[in-house]
Amino acid sequence: MAALQEIDVAATAARFQTVRRSDAFVIEAGGAWVLGSAERQDAALRALSFGGVPTLEIDCTHLARLDTTGAWLLMRTKRMAEDAGAKVVWHDVPDAFLPLISTIDHDCQGPPVAHPDQHSFHAFLERLGRAQMHFFAQAISLLGFLGMVATETLATVLHPRRLRIPALVHQMEEVGLNAMPIVGLLSFLLGIVFAFQGADQLRRFGAEIFTVNLLGISILREIGAIMTAIIVAGRSGSSFTAQIGTMKVNEEIDALSTLGMSPVEVLVLPRMLALVLTLPLLTVFANVMGIFGGALMSLFDLGITVPAFLRQLQGAIGGGWTFWIGIIKAPIFAFLIATVGCYEGLQVERNAASVGMLTTRSVVESIFLVIVADALFSILFSLLGV
Structure with a gap:
């Protein structure tokens, strides 16, 4: 009835099991989903396919520890399923982990950051343009400061006691x-x-x-x-x-x-x-x-x-x-x-x-x-x- 897959069976390490039912696809996360342990599950989570899955259930019953890295991996998996048209449901998330998961869900809304090519001619022109704009903005700001100094100097000349x-x-x-x-x-x-x-x-x-x-x-x-x-x-x-x-x-x-x-x-x-x-x-x-x-x-x-x-x-x-x-x-x-x-x-x-x-x-x-x-x-x- 169900296909069972187990990744990393060590009790203290991050692990997950997948169970595919007729009405849902279940991911049972367990162990310590922290930096150095959870990142080993990155490739396996990327390889999951959610095509034709109506509902994804993320079961956190056996989740022992969670940090930003682990929460981000789970949240990325959630969004992969949503992009495939599946509805995502969380089960038995410990109360201590809810604020972190909520924060990751709220702050990581944009697409992955694409690192620009710093060595292309287009990047060179962009840096040159930004430098010129910064120079003109700095010059205008300094000119305004000079006007302020001139005003205060004139006021001091008119009232030397200042x-x-x-x-x-x-x-x-x-x-x-x-x-x-x-x-x-x-x-x-x-x-x-x-x-x-x-x-x-x-x-x-x-x-x-x-x-x-x-x-x-x-x-x-x-x-x-x-x-x-x-x-x-x-x-x-x-x-x-x-x-x-x-x-x-x-x-x-x-x-x-x-x-x-x-x-x-x-x-x-x-x-x-x-x-x-x-x-x-x-x-x-x-x-x-x-x-x-x-x-x-x-x-x-x-x-x-x-x-x-x-x-x-x-x-x-x-x-x-x-x-x-x-x-x-x-x-x-x-x-x-x-x-x-x-x-x-x-x-x-x-x-x-x-x-x-x-x-x-x-x-x-x-x-x-x-x-x-x-x-x-x-x-x-x-x-x-x-």
């Missing part, structure tokens, strides 16, 4: 005074490297004295400002994002809004103004340290005395825009770094992973924008003949 002087002084100490050791050390070493490499090349032509010209012009026009900006982007820009992002995670920014205080006025403006005021000073310090390192290298490697070095340096840069070009760039670089750092901090979601991800992103975006701005300055000064 500016928090203690916070401004504290941020100037953090981004300026505390950054001097690392900026000075790296600038000093860069001056040594530039003097050594320049002398090595110019010595072939007997023009070692022009190492001073190369050193002074390169540091004052480009290297001092851009290296200081990159160091500050990695040090202070990331700090802005991490600090504001942590406050976002701890819901401190929501508390400020609840108290009627603007997060931009309290958190962004002091940091932005502090960086705009201190980065030009750091740039001057970096220029001095870089030239000092180059002077020492020139003295010991080329025998150029300090008075001779200073005379040659004055002849190379005296009376021109060489010094001021780097100083003019510094506030713009500072504005870009502070804007991106604070913006990304306010975009942090309420989890620790988001803080780390957006801190990294803020550093990358800041350095990218600084280099783009420096390239635009180079074109502008070239057109102006400066």
Whole structure:
């Protein structure tokens, strides 16, 4: 009357029996339907055929344990039968397993996930399009943030008492005074490297004295400002994002809004103004340290005395825009770094992973924008003949 099939007879392992009656097809599940045991029944369950079966009965009387894997296998079998036109009936499901089965039945309604081909030309175009859309969305959002900052800045100018002087002084100490050791050390070493490499090349032509010209012009026009900006982007820009992002995670920014205080006025403006005021000073310090390192290298490697070095340096840069070009760039670089750092901090979601991800992103975006701005300055000064 009935055909009997038994898969995996071990008492503790997942097993099932199938009984085919004239009015129903019965699956008797028993044992522990858990990961590592139930998955062995995958192929056997896939091989079941429900053609011409009016009713499928899933008997869970002997079901000892059940986890998500086992529940999903039973639910997949149920849907296979429903697709074949059979009515599915559950029998004797233990009360402890009903919530899990109900959850799997509710959450797994869609078709199986199809993994897209990541190496096709279509996938490449899709990734390229998504990246461009993300870029434009990020640019629009950043533009809106700039408008918000401009509004708060105008309100602070009209009402100077709104500016928090203690916070401004504290941020100037953090981004300026505390950054001097690392900026000075790296600038000093860069001056040594530039003097050594320049002398090595110019010595072939007997023009070692022009190492001073190369050193002074390169540091004052480009290297001092851009290296200081990159160091500050990695040090202070990331700090802005991490600090504001942590406050976002701890819901401190929501508390400020609840108290009627603007997060931009309290958190962004002091940091932005502090960086705009201190980065030009750091740039001057970096220029001095870089030239000092180059002077020492020139003295010991080329025998150029300090008075001779200073005379040659004055002849190379005296009376021109060489010094001021780097100083003019510094506030713009500072504005870009502070804007991106604070913006990304306010975009942090309420989890620790988001803080780390957006801190990294803020550093990358800041350095990218600084280099783009420096390239635009180079074109502008070239057109102006400066």
